[in-house]
Amino acid sequence: MYLFKSVHQLDQYLQHFRASNARVGFIPTMGALHAGHLSLVEASNEQNELTVCSIFVNPTQFNEGSDLEKYPRTPGLDLALLAAANCDVVFMPQVDEVYPPGVELDSPTPPKALVQGMEGQFRPGHFEGVVQVVKRLLDLVQPSSLYMGQKDYQQAAIIGWMIEYTKLAVELVVCPIMREENGLAMSSRNVRLHPDIRPKAIVLYQTLLSVKEKLGTLSLPELQSWALEQLSGPDFRPEYFDIVDGQSLQPLDNVGENDFAVACTAVWAGEVRILDNMILQKPE
Numbered sequence: 001m002y003l004f005k006s007v008h009q010l011d012q013y014l015q016h017f018r019a020s021n022a023r024v025g026f027i028p029t030m031g032a033l034h035a036g037h038l039s040l041v042e043a044s045n046e047q048n049e050l051t052v053c054s055i056f057v058n059p060t061q062f063n064e065g066s067d068l069e070k071y072p073r074t075p076g077l078d079l080a081l082l083a084a085a086n087c088d089v090v091f092m093p094q095v096d097e098v099y100p101p102g103v104e105l106d107s108p109t110p111p112k113a114l115v116q117g118m119e120g121q122f123r124p125g126h127f128e129g130v131v132q133v134v135k136r137l138l139d140l141v142q143p144s145s146l147y148m149g150q151k152d153y154q155q156a157a158i159i160g161w162m163i164e165y166t167k168l169a170v171e172l173v174v175c176p177i178m179r180e181e182n183g184l185a186m187s188s189r190n191v192r193l194h195p196d197i198r199p200k201a202i203v204l205y206q207t208l209l210s211v212k213e214k215l216g217t218l219s220l221p222e223l224q225s226w227a228l229e230q231l232s233g234p235d236f237r238p239e240y241f242d243i244v245d246g247q248s249l250q251p252l253d254n255v256g257e258n259d260f261a262v263a264c265t266a267v268w269a270g271e272v273r274i275l276d277n278m279i280l281q282k283p284e
């Protein structure tokens with residue numbers, strides 16, 4: 001496995017693969033890797049000749065300095081995990097490499113309709129930062145396929161929009177959520193969960209499963225209030241539980257048989273904010 005820290009080194013290495021039109025899979029990450037990230041590496045290895053993974057804690061997507069500071073960083077372990085997962089190239093740049101001082105980078109502004117709900121409500125500017133960094137990394141790596149996890153559903157949908165809007169020649173592959181044995185969605189933030197709270201955080205998955213079961217027996221506002229009640233407790237405070245169209249991310253009023261419905265939630269579990277979602281219905 002090669003580790004590159006500069007754009008120049010990365011570019012030199014990739015030139016050879018570009019010249020031979022090799023399929024390159026790319027996984028952008030902020031490190032603190034877990035089995036969810038490794039499942040993306042596995043998917044890329046199956047579908048490409050070369051797998052490139054980036055580790056970069058992107059400052060422009062954090063709306064609170066304290067969240068950026070507290071973001072877990074485990075570079076030594078990340079590299080060991082990537083090597084064991086047969087990743088070919090790791091790109092681990094400093095901020096100046098990604099955002100060279102004095103250079104204006106072009107990145108599209110996502111439409112309000114996609115960014116204003118759910119995560120966007122609570123993290124102003126977050127998705128603009130995500131689009132900026134993913135566009136920059138895609139320009140640097142120029143992969144055939146980009147691998148992202150369904151766990152950040154809104155993020156994946158917005159990146160899908162960005163690829164279509166900019167007409168980038170890259171295929172977006174969204175891989176299923178990886179869960180811990182008890183159903184908790186894997187996330188880099190889980191290590192910060194208090195040990196007493198972590199086992200109880202399965203309430204998110206349980207609630208999503210029950211909502212899927214109850215679909216059609218209650219109206220959507222009723223389902224939503226029921227879910228918010230399940231997710232509230234001494235250690236848990238939900239920020240939202242929304243049922244949205246899987247592509248436009250607009251809230252649905254009801255779910256007809258041809259609707260693509262996804263339930264998304266964000267919950268404070270003690271001091272840590274965790275996300276989860278579930279596709280309730282996807283028409284063929």
Ligand code: PAF
Binds near residue numbers: 155
């Ligand atoms: O999901 C993440 O880890 C980040 O938002 C991403 C896509 C790597 C961009 O910094």
